[in-house]
Structures are given as C-alpha cells and as structure tokens.
Amino acid sequence: MVQRVTLSDVAREAGVSLATASRAINGSADRSVRPELVERVTEAAARLQYTPDATAQAMARGRTTTLGLLVHDIADPYFSAIAAAVVRTAEAEGLQVSLATTQNDPAREAQLIDLMRRQRARAVVIAGGRSAGERSDALAESLAALGRQGVGIAAIGQPVPGVASVAVDNRGGAAALAASLLDLGYRRFAVLGGPTDRVTARDRREGFLDALGDRGSVASSVETAFTWEGGHRALLRLAQDGVLADVDAVVATNDVMALGALAAARELGLGVPQDVALAGFGGISTLRDVVPTLTTVTVPMDELGVRAVRLALGDQGDVVESVGCDVVIGGSTPDLRGA
Amino acid sequence: MVQRVTLSDVAREAGVSLATASRAINGSADRSVRPELVERVTEAAARLQYTPDATAQAMARGRTTTLGLLVHDIADPYFSAIAAAVVRTAEAEGLQVSLATTQNDPAREAQLIDLMRRQRARAVVIAGGRSAGERSDALAESLAALGRQGVGIAAIGQPVPGVASVAVDNRGGAAALAASLLDLGYRRFAVLGGPTDRVTARDRREGFLDALGDRGSVASSVETAFTWEGGHRALLRLAQDGVLADVDAVVATNDVMALGALAAARELGLGVPQDVALAGFGGISTLRDVVPTLTTVTVPMDELGVRAVRLALGDQGDVVESVGCDVVIGGSTPDLRGA
DNA sequence: CTGAAAGCGCTAACAC
DNA sequence: GTGTTAGCGCTTTCAG
Numbered sequence: 001m002v003q004r005v006t007l008s009d010v011a012r013e014a015g016v017s018l019a020t021a022s023r024a025i026n027g028s029a030d031r032s033v034r035p036e037l038v039e040r041v042t043e044a045a046a047r048l049q050y051t052p053d054a055t056a057q058a059m060a061r062g063r064t065t066t067l068g069l070l071v072h073d074i075a076d077p078y079f080s081a082i083a084a085a086v087v088r089t090a091e092a093e094g095l096q097v098s099l100a101t102t103q104n105d106p107a108r109e110a111q112l113i114d115l116m117r118r119q120r121a122r123a124v125v126i127a128g129g130r131s132a133g134e135r136s137d138a139l140a141e142s143l144a145a146l147g148r149q150g151v152g153i154a155a156i157g158q159p160v161p162g163v164a165s166v167a168v169d170n171r172g173g174a175a176a177l178a179a180s181l182l183d184l185g186y187r188r189f190a191v192l193g194g195p196t197d198r199v200t201a202r203d204r205r206e207g208f209l210d211a212l213g214d215r216g217s218v219a220s221s222v223e224t225a226f227t228w229e230g231g232h233r234a235l236l237r238l239a240q241d242g243v244l245a246d247v248d249a250v251v252a253t254n255d256v257m258a259l260g261a262l263a264a265a266r267e268l269g270l271g272v273p274q275d276v277a278l279a280g281f282g283g284i285s286t287l288r289d290v291v292p293t294l295t296t297v298t299v300p301m302d303e304l305g306v307r308a309v310r311l312a313l314g315d316q317g318d319v320v321e322s323v324g325c326d327v328v329i330g331g332s333t334p335d336l337r338g339a
Numbered sequence: 340m341v342q343r344v345t346l347s348d349v350a351r352e353a354g355v356s357l358a359t360a361s362r363a364i365n366g367s368a369d370r371s372v373r374p375e376l377v378e379r380v381t382e383a384a385a386r387l388q389y390t391p392d393a394t395a396q397a398m399a400r401g402r403t404t405t406l407g408l409l410v411h412d413i414a415d416p417y418f419s420a421i422a423a424a425v426v427r428t429a430e431a432e433g434l435q436v437s438l439a440t441t442q443n444d445p446a447r448e449a450q451l452i453d454l455m456r457r458q459r460a461r462a463v464v465i466a467g468g469r470s471a472g473e474r475s476d477a478l479a480e481s482l483a484a485l486g487r488q489g490v491g492i493a494a495i496g497q498p499v500p501g502v503a504s505v506a507v508d509n510r511g512g513a514a515a516l517a518a519s520l521l522d523l524g525y526r527r528f529a530v531l532g533g534p535t536d537r538v539t540a541r542d543r544r545e546g547f548l549d550a551l552g553d554r555g556s557v558a559s560s561v562e563t564a565f566t567w568e569g570g571h572r573a574l575l576r577l578a579q580d581g582v583l584a585d586v587d588a589v590v591a592t593n594d595v596m597a598l599g600a601l602a603a604a605r606e607l608g609l610g611v612p613q614d615v616a617l618a619g620f621g622g623i624s625t626l627r628d629v630v631p632t633l634t635t636v637t638v639p640m641d642e643l644g645v646r647a648v649r650l651a652l653g654d655q656g657d658v659v660e661s662v663g664c665d666v667v668i669g670g671s672t673p674d675l676r677g678a
Numbered sequence: 679c680t681g682a683a684a685g686c687g688c689t690a691a692c693a694c
Numbered sequence: 695g696t697g698t699t700a701g702c703g704c705t706t707t708c709a710g
Contacts, residue, residue, distance in 0.1 A: 004488070006687055017697045022689060031690095034695065049484060054457045055397040056687035059702050064394060066437075075423035077416065077625070084414035087440050096458065098405075099438040101426050118393045119435065145388060149343070228627070259628040266630070286416070286625035288567070289598040291605070345703055356681045361705060370706090373679065395703035398686050681710080686703105693698075 005048045014044035021045075025052065058120065067095040067309065068116035068124040072104045077284040078301060082127050082156060085305025093313060095122060106130065110138035113146055123152035123312035126160065127304075129200040147316065154312035156304050158199045159320045164311045166304055166321045170200055170281075173297040173325030174207030177279060180327045181249060181295075182215050185336030186277065190243055191221040192234045192252040192261060201226060204253040204281055219247050224257060231257030235264035244270070249277035249333060255284050258294055262332075277333040283325075292331030299325050344387045353383035360384075364391065397459065406434040406648065407455035407463040411443045416623040417640060421466050421495060424644025432652060434461060445469065449477035452485055462491035462651035465499065466643075468539040486655065493651035495643050497538045498659045503650040505643055505660045509539055509620075512636040512664030513546030516618060519666045520588060520634075521554050524675030525616065529582055530560040531573045531591040531600060540565060543592040543620055558586050563596060570596030574603035583609070588616035588672060594623050597633055601671075616672040622664075631670030638664050 011021035016037055024033045024041035033041075044050075058064040067090045071079040087097050098119060102109045109126075116124045124146065130136060143163060147153055152164075159165035181189075191208060194201025209218060220243045224230035231252050238244045252258035258280030265272050272278050272292060280287075283298025303323055311319065350360035355376055363372045363380035372380075383389075397403040406429045410418040426436045437458060441448045448465075455463050463485065469475060482502060486492055491503075498504035520528075530547060533540025548557060559582045563569035570591050577583045591597035597619030604611050611617050611631060619626075622637025639662055646660060 004687090008687080018687095019689085019698075020696055023696090026689090028689080031695070037696085051453065051457050051484075053398075053459060053687055055394050055403060055459050056702095057689075058394040059392075059398050059704090060687075060689040062689095062702065069438075073423065074413070074426060075416075075419050075624075077414075077419075080414050080416075080419035080422075083419075083438070084412065084440070087413060087438060091439070096454070097438045099408075099422070099426060099436045100430070101423070114390065115435070118390050120392060120394050145390075263628065285414075286628075289602065289625075290628050291630060343703090347703080357704085358681055358683095358706080359679085362680090365705085370679070376680085392703055395686095396705080398688090398702085399704040399706080401686065401705095679710105682708090684705105684707080686705085689700105689702085691698105691700085694696085 004053075005050045007050070007052070009048055010041060010045045010050045013048060014041045016041060064120050064122055065095050066098050066119060066121045067312070068098045068100065068119065068121040070100050070102055070109065070112055070116075070124070070126045070128070072102050072128040074099065074101055077286055078282060078299075079127060081285065081301035082305040085302040086125055086309055089306045089309040093309070102128065104128070106136060106139060110142045113139065113142035117142070117146050117149060117151065121151055123154070123309075125154050125156060125305075125308045125312050126163075127156040127308070129157050129198055130160075131195075131197045131199070152312040152314070152316060154308040156308045162318060164314075164316055164319045166307045166311060166323060168200070168299050168304070169322050169324050170203035171207035171210075173281070173299070173327070174204045175211035176325070176327045177251070177281070177297050178208045178211035178216070180329060181251070181279065181333060182212070184329070184333060186248040186333065187216045188246060188248045189216060189218050190238055190247045190250045191218055192224050192231055192250065192257050193221050194224055194226045194230070194253040194257065196223050198226060201253045208251060219243050226254060226257065228256045228260035228263075231260030232264045233260075235261040236268070239264075239268050239270070244276055247276065248336070249279060251279045253281055255280040255282035255287060255294065255296055258296070259290065262290070262294070273332050273334050279333055283328065295328065295330045295333040297325045297327050299323075343392075344389045346389070346391070348387055349380060349384045349389045352387060353380045355380060403459050403461055404434050405437050405458060405460045406651070407437045407439065407458065407460040409439050409441055409448065409451055409455075409463070409465045409467070411441050411467040413438065413440055416625055417621060417638075418466060420624065420640035421644045424641040425464055425648055428645045428648040432648070441467065443467070445475060445478060449481045452478065452481035456481070456485050456488060456490065460490055462493070462648070464493050464495060464647045464651050465502075466495040466647070468496050468537055469499075470534075470536045470538070491651040491653070491655060493647040495647045501657060503653075503655055503658045505646045505650060505662060507539070507638050507643070508661050508663050509542035510546035510549075512620070512638070512666070513543045514550035515664070515666045516590070516620070516636050517547045517550035517555070519668060520590070520618065520672060521551070523668070523672060525587040525672065526555045527585060527587045528555060528557050529577055529586045529589045530557055531563050531570055531589065531596050532560050533563055533565045533569070533592040533596065535562050537565060540592045547590060558582050565593060565596065567595045567599035567602075570599030571603045572599075574600040575607070578603075578607050578609070583615055586615065587675070588618060590618045592620055594619040594621035594626060594633065594635055597635070598629065601629070601633070612671050612673050618672055622667065634667065634669045634672040636664045636666050638662075
C-alpha cells in the first residue's frame with residue numbers, strides 16, 4: 001500500500017546511476033548532465049510518479065527549507081496579517097512555513113524555539129511583544145543555541161536583545177497621534193494604557209504622554225488588559241468615576257481596546273464622538289466596518305512580515321530596523337476647531 | 340562554528356552505545372533501558388545541550404510529525420479562526436503545522452498538495468471552498484497520490500470526493516435563516532448570491548430560496564464577488580436599479596459581503612435597518628464591533644478545525660461529517676411584527 | 679538489558 | 695559527463 005518510489009527506482013528505470021538521476025532531477029550546481037539523459041530521467045520519474053523525499057534531502061544537504069513562525073495567536077488579526085506576509089515572502093524564497101502559537105506564554109515561547117532547533121529550521125521569525133521585566137533567560141538561551149546552530153532569526157514588533165529585529169516605532173506613532181489630536185483641538189485626555197509591563201503598550205502610552213507636553217493634559221491613565229474586554233471595562237470605570245465628563249478624548253493603546261471602549265460608551269448611551277472622542281492604535285483591517293471610523297495609528301503589518309523574513313534570511317548581526325506608523329484620522333475624533 | 344552535537348556524542352559521553360542512547364532518550368517502545376543508564380544518558384545529553392535532529396528521526400522512522408494546512412488566505416478571519424483551532428489541536432497531538440496558502444488558485448492547490456507529499460507530512464487539512472465545475476483533475480490526482488502514500492487527509496468546508504470531510508451545513512443554515520426572517524415578518528428579499536460557480540455560495544443561496552417557498556419572494560438575486568467590494572457594488576447596483584425600495588431585507592451569502600453592502604447603504608444615506616434590513620452568513624468574530632449588529636448564520640470555525648485534524652489523523656474512509664450553523668438575529672433585522 | 683550493524687533516501691566528494 | 699561510494703543522524707532488527 002505504501003509503496004514509496006525512491007530515486008534509485010527512477011535511476012534503474014532510466015538506466016542511469018543514482019548520482020546522475022539526482023543531478024538530472026535537481027540540477028546540481030557543479031556537475032551537469034547530458035540533455036538526453038535528463039529527459040530520460042525526467043520521464044522515468046514522471047512515469048513512476050516519483051516525488052523527492054524532502055526529509056532525506058534535508059538530511060543529506062544538512063539543511064531544511066523550513067521557516068519557523070512564532071505568533072501569540074494566529075486568530076488575532078494583527079498576527080494573521082503578519083503571517084500572511086511571512087508566508088508569501090517565504091514561499092517566494094522556496095521555503096515552507098512552520099507555524100506555532102505561543103499563547104503569550106514566555107515559557108512556551110522558549111520551548112517552541114527549541115522545537116524549531118530540533119526541526120533544523122532554516123530561519124525563524126518571532127512575532128509578538130513580550131513583557132518588560134519578564135524573566136526571559138530561557139528564551140535568551142534557546143535563541144542563543146539556535147543562533148549558534150547557524151539558524152537565522154528575526155523578531156517582529158519589539159527588538160529582542162541579540163536578535164535582528166524589525167521594530168514598530170510605537171513611540172513615534174503615538175507622538176504623531178498626540179500632535180494630530182492637539183491640532184484638532186483636543187486638550188484633555190484619558191489614556192487606556194494597557195498592561196504596564198508590556199513594552200508595546202508602555203511605548204505607546206509614554207510616547208503619547210511625552211508628546212503631549214504642556215499643550216495637553218491627561219485626566220487619567222489607567223492600566224488595562226490589552227483586549228476588547230480591557231477597553232470595555234476601563235471605559236465603564238472611567239465613566240463611573242466621573243472622569244469621562246471631564247475629558248475630550250479617550251486614547252486606547254490598541255485598536256481592540258478602543259473597540260471595547262466604543263461598545264461600552266454605547267451601552268452607557270454616550271455618543272462617539274459627540275459625547276466623547278476616541279482613538280486607537282494598530283490599524284487592523286476590520287476597522288473598516290466600524291462606525292464611526294476609528295482614528296488610529298496604522299502599523300504596516302505586511303511590511304513587518306516581509307522585512308522580518310528578509311532579515312532572518314540575511315546576514316544576522318544585531319540589526320534593528322524600524323518601521324514607521326501613520327496616523328489616520330477618522331470620524332471618532334472630529335475637528336473641534338470649527339465648533 | 341556550527342558544531343552540531345549528535346547522538347553519538349551523547350553516547351560516547353555517557354559511555355554507552357548509540358543504540359542505548361537512542362532508547363534512553365526517546366524511550367523506544369519495545370526495549371527498555373536500565374534506569375541508571377537512562378540517567379547517565381540524560382545527563383550527558385543535557386551537558387552537551389543535545390537536541391535530537393527531527394529530520395534524521397523522520398528519515399529513520401519513515402514518518403514526520405508535520406501536519407500540512409492549506410488555506411486560501413491566512414489573513415481572512417474565517418481561515419485564521421480555523422487555523423487557530425488546527426494549530427491548537429495539532430500541537431496537542433505533538434504535531435507541527437506547516438502552513439501554506441493557495442490564494443484561491445486550484446492549480447496552486449494541487450501543487451501544494453504535492454509539496455506536502457514531498458515533505459512526507461503525516462496528515463493534511465485542506466480548508467476553503469472550490470468552484471463547482473472546476474477542473475480539479477490535478478487536485479484529485481495529487482490527493483490520490485498523497486492518500487496512496489498513507490497520508491491522512493481531511494477537507495474543511497465542502498466535501499472533496501474521496502476525502503474525509505467536515506462540511507458546513509450551508510443549506511440548512513440558510514434555510515434556518517429564511518425561516519427566522521419570515522418569522523420576523525420579512526417577505527421580499529434581495530439576495531447577494533456570490534459567485535454562481537462557488538459551491539458554498541450556491542448552497543447558501545439555494546438553501547435560502549428553497550426554504551422561502553411561497554411564504555416569501557425574491558425581488559432580485561445577483562451574482563457578486565465573494566468579497567467586501569462585491570457586496571458593496573451589488574448594493575449600489577440594486578439601489579440604482581430601484582430594486583431596493585421594493586425589498587424588506589438584503590441577504591448576503593457571506594459576512595464580508597454584508598459589511599460591504601452595509602457601507603454602501605450608508606453612502607447612499609440609507610439607514611440599516613430603517614430603510615433596509617440586512618443579513619449575512621459566517622459569523623466572523625469581528626462582527627462584534629459593527630453597528631447595528633449583523634444578523635448572520637454562525638459557522639463553528641473552531642469545531643471545523645478540531646474535527647478536521649481528528650479526521651485527518653483517524654481512519655481515512657470517505658466520511659463526511661457535517662456541522663450545523665446557528666442563526667443569530669441582530670439589530671440589522673428587527674422584528675417587523677410589532678410595527 | 680545492551681551493543682553492533684544495517685539501513686532510511688538522498689547528496690557530494692571522489693574516481694573514471 | 696557519468697558512476698561509485700561514503701556518509702547525513704537516527705532507529706531498529708538481530709545477536710549476544
């Protein structure tokens with residue numbers, strides 16, 4: 001039933017040696033094969049429905065054509081957008097993508113890195129932020145072991161020490177958002193800051209606050225879960241504390257939090273933007289269908305994926321590329337100056 | 340620099356034979372090893388930071404621990420939800436997921452199946468609908484070759500001939516939707532039917548129409564692209580043709596089309612549901628943030644993924660499991676009977 | 679319970 | 695240009 005056809009079968013069928021068959025089929029670099037023989041081998045292969053065994057090739061060549069991709073959660077639109085870019089780019093390089101999800105668990109992350117090492121992945125791309133004070137010794141060690149093996153590694157989102165990274169300019173984006181909102185006439189803000197220990201959230205929060213300077217003020221900056229529910233709860237709390245009445249705009253450190261806040265505002269009978277303006281961060285594509293359109297800072301997910309693959313496949317070194325973000329003003333933060 | 344540690348190194352370090360080291364580390368089924376030696380080997384492995392080479396194991400054992408997953412587009416929320424379930428389930432079975440995207444190209448699909456065969460994948464899950472009249476000879480042949488090799492295969496969405504499948508009951512769901520809308524008092528419908536040759540779209544359209552019977556009528560059933568733009572354009576056209584005024588509700592054969600239609604209605608200054616009611620199909624999670632909440636038929640993406648993996652890993656046979664869909668009534672189709 | 683040795687399917691020196 | 699052959703790192707009979 002499981003009658004595998006091997007290269008020797010093809011060689012025999014074509015009446016050539018194993019080596020010739022191998023060269024004919026994959027076109028080895030140095031040695032070349034007479035066209036006539038190539039044809040004979042190709043035909044024999046087709047006749048027998050031969051498929052090269054990638055595991056055997058990997059073994060003989062000492063390297064695979066697998067690129068490992070680690071994300072927190074592939075169902076998250078941020079990661080799935082990145083994954084799409086990674087898959088596309090990897091395929092263009094003739095690589096297969098081995099996908100694993102870390103569930104935002106640092107221990108698991110290290111474990112999966114080890115798994116990639118076992119698989120002899122050609123390169124590995126790690127997406128997704130980590131916590132600031134996180135004990136990442138295990139991760140660092142796994143990464144080091146991986147790198148020592150000659151595996152290309154790239155991190156997406158926030159730089160990982162010692163690893164080529166393509167970082168999102170969260171600070172810059174947040175600063176640009178602050179500037180835009182100030183320009184539109186907003187002065188008093190509430191910030192849904194996300195988890196305090198999360199680098200991405202922190203950068204966005206601080207970037208916003210710093211850029212505000214003395215041109216604006218922050219009535220409240222609350223710690224929240226980095227989720228829809230986090231944003232939802234936070235807004236309810238702000239309303240309950242009476243802070244909301246005193247605020248021009250609520251700024252969330254990511255889009256899904258902003259959407260949660262939007263839902264909460266609606267539940268409270270508050271209009272967005274009439275009663276409170278709202279901005280997010282991330283630029284996930286599904287925002288398209290939300291009304292009012294959400295003011296946000298777009299992160300170029302596609303570019304992150306593409307560049308990470310290139311980085312992982314290139315000369316390693318401790319590069320940190322940075323990609324910029326763009327402010328997109330939507331209906332959720334109308335121009336106050338006209339009023 | 341790339342000094343790989345092999346099992347022989349470990350064996351030497353532990354002072355045992357290669358065979359014993361192998362048995363000690365992976366705990367081979369039949370033969371067992373004296374605990375003391377196991378410990379010595381384990382320690383040696385740890386000391387040398389030994390990692391088994393998965394490609395070599397695959398080669399020696401004749402099988403990999405890879406599960407191939409084929410989707411049209413991993414950035415699509417439908418597929419990313421399925422992928423999340425597949426990855427989770429596969430990991431629980433100790434399998435790695437090799438992800439590839441077909442870009443909705445049948446030729447590419449066959450090609451990727453061949454690739455999975457080369458990779459000696461243990462099992463393959465194919466998600467995503469195909470066209471009805473599609474020349475799928477290449478696909479069928481590739482699948483057959485794969486199956487002959489003993490690789491478990493499962494298809495998600497619509498059954499593939501000769502392949503274990505977990506199908507979505509699109510007809511039933513559409514019929515249930517029709518019944519619900521009729522109950523709510525809707526009578527005249529416009530259907531955004533999707534591409535006529537696409538099985539999924541066709542089943543939903545026909546299921547809806549059949550269930551309507553003589554209790555309702557269809558003013559218009561238009562062919563559209565299965566995308567946001569498709570829904571958008573279709574609604575504009577309906578409005579232009581004056582059909583919309585004559586219709587109680589617009590029913591789209593998938594959610595993103597419904598969202599496109601929603602956007603188009605807004606552009607035309609039409610209120611949903613005041614001026615026209617709207618329903619979709621699919622139940623993608625990002626609908627949560629759309630106002631009004633969209634009436635839709637939810638497809639259990641997670642269950643699809645989980646069951647497909649089980650199917651692919653189980654006894655093959657020509658099984659077709661079917662998963663049901665649930666109608667969820669939202670604000671986009673209010674109860675007309677009160678009015 | 680342990681070891682020696684024969685492969686798994688392919689590539690890459692190395693000869694001819 | 696083509697063929698021979700020695701591995702790649704591991705598992706697994708088969709002897710002991």
